[in-house]
Amino acid sequence: MSTSLGRRRLLALSPLLVAGGAGIGFWRMLHGMSGGSFDPHDVDAPVLNKPVPSFDLPAQAPGRGFSAAELSGLRAPVLVNFFASWCVPCVVEMPALLALPSMLGRPLPVWGIAYKDRTEDASGFLQRSGNPYTRIAADCDGRTAIDWGVSGVPESFLIRPGGIVAWHTAGPLSSGMVTEELGPALRRIGA
């Protein structure tokens, strides 16, 4: 046999070491969960109540791209929505996004950011599912999403005039969420 016994011992030991490392990690997580320092379900955006992080994204057909400066320069609130053609919950939330003005009883422009998507896939998706977006930017490599603290698509951020993130939700928007959370958030910022 070409492998010596010593090497075989080391090889045979490696699964135990890997499992042990994972076990210690899990133990720390559980410890943190009971102490409140670790919460995997806490996907609150780090940008909440802060100015939008700087970015400048190219256009995604059929819309026009936008930058952080344009968001901050607005006089009215706007909803920024991260979506992707490969994301099934994005299809689910599309009716809610399309019906946003009628549910809120007031206009609220939605600016979309296509997250890690091929441009032709994203435009095809908007053609099939409907296009609720006033402007659409492409975040092909997902860098902007990282700065925003996006934990998955879809995610929506309400931006108040001046470019401050006023409200945030991770997951698909539903009609209930629009009337019970987004509406009050809009009223809170007094716009």
Place this chain on the structure above:
Amino acid sequence: MLSAILSPELGRFALALSCCLASMQFALPLLGAARRRPGLMRSASGFAAAQLLALVVAFACLVVAAATDDFSVANVAENSAVLKPMLYKITGVWGNHEGSTLLWCLILAACGGAVAAFGRGLPDALRARVIAVLGGTAAGFELFCLFTSDPFDRAWPAPPDGQGMNPLLQDPGLAFHPPILYAGYVGFAVPFAFAVAALLEGRVDAAWGRWVRPWTVAAWSFLSAGIALGSWWSYYVLGWGGYWFWDPVENASLLPWLCGTALLHSAIVVEKREALKIWTVLLAIATFSLSLSGTFLVRSGILNSVHSFANDPARGVFILMLLALVIGGSLALFAWRAPVLAAGGLFAPFSREGSLVLNNVLLCSVAAVVLTGTMYPPFMSLLRGQAISVGAPFFNETAVPLAVPLLAAMAAGPLLPWKRARMRPLLRRLRVPGALAAAVLALGAWGLQGVMPVLAAALGVWVICGAVADIAGRVGWRRDPRTLPRRLRLLPRAALGAALAHAGAGVSVLGLAGMSQASHRIVEARPGDSITVGGDRWVLRGVADVAGPNYDARVATLDVYRGHRLVAVLHPSRRHFPAQDQTTGEVAIHTNLISDLYAVLGDEHPERGTVVLRLHRNPLAPWIWLGALLMALGGALSLSDRRIRVGAPTPARSRSRELRTPALEAAAAE
């Protein structure tokens, strides 16, 4: 009457009793095997049977409590209600954490019982050790059930009615999903026990490979069917039109399946060629470890998932200690004993063994990729304090390139001879599959959108034709066609089963290719409107109120025309469950096995007199699950093989000796 006998207290007692019996089942046979005491070794079967019986009683008590609406039992009060249909009262027993843990224990005990019943041909020491390891594992989970998730806890004062069940779970498909899935997960405990027993004995040989394989095939078939059922459920209940979301819970079931598939194939090499022995032992341990960690980590709340069980970190700590004992213990034993196991035979890289090694390398790589993607978010969050998610693009970009060579090699592998293969005969036998796959590639490039779907379609046809070529070659299709049925019958069932399972994988891949061409539209429609999706014309006839047993529904009626012919009438609906104040969408699906028409009813806008409809046309969608069903059937067919049932030569000899002894005595008496 029944509820007076099978009371929750009796249930708890039976659970505690089964835990005691399982501890004995662990300790005594191991002691017997170490000291070579036949009496102690044989006690294993008795303990396994007794433990199974005790758990059957415990489970029956919980079912009776749920069926008779005994809301003094906290678990029933939290998950059931008077108005719930009887089927879901019974199946709801395993729809929650406590009940499903009890079901888990019951299936583990059934595995022990099955080894005791069907493993009579095993050598005494090996059988004793296998049953003992199963007993030790069972004792741990029964303790977990007793201490942290007791399904028999009483609630005081008892509420007049229960809180009811999540309406999403009230579905016949999901009702039988957990038992089948758990049979798969827990079934891998048997190969695990065989691996630990082999490490204890310090011997792995061809006979071991032969014994471990049927158990692996059985567990694998159940797991395949369970995963398919879960995926089908999410397709027709969640109503998103998707079938696989790379959700942590789904990945937790996929990981043992990938590892178990690798185990299934490497055990063949152990059986036929006595090679890959240490690797197979490690795979057996890894498969069950992944089953265990998957199901239980999901419940500790570490993984962020759409499927949620109640989270309780204290419960998580208990689970983790249990996992450390079972997984850490077996891996420590592996580190200690595996290096001194005798190494196996050598073989040429281009051979049946070589192709099975390739299968193992690729399957384990896919498993490693899926594991990384699943565990990355919690570990990143722990180490860097960053919340990130790993989505479908990661898995599609990493797992798919590994699946392509896997499928490509899948057709060729079974056609290769053992020890050393030659390229020319292989190419000759792959002529027809290759030509057909190339034809599909050309047709697909013309008719399908995207590179991957074309490749998937070609690979699916390639794998199915490879399986057919395998059987055709074995049966000698060129010879006399009149004796063909007889020759087909004489073919080993294991070979037929393997070919069927391979063809099933091909069918699933074709289904995936078809689904990638799905089309859908979201529209706001008035009654009478017509909508065109993927060549079909859908007409909304109207929306009406319908009352159900424990819900009120709004049901839409849609006529689908292809040309001028009415092909289907669909009734998608939205159900409101007043007990939980929850609304669920009921998808309407019409299938002709070639494509699915799939309709979802969305929000209504009474002020405009419109409803939102989501209409899909999903080509070949049913093939995804049909293929998985074929895989499971292939496993079952291979289990019915006579060679597996007859067993190895050793037990035959001992049994004939037993048979001979009374005859000799009778002869002596004359």
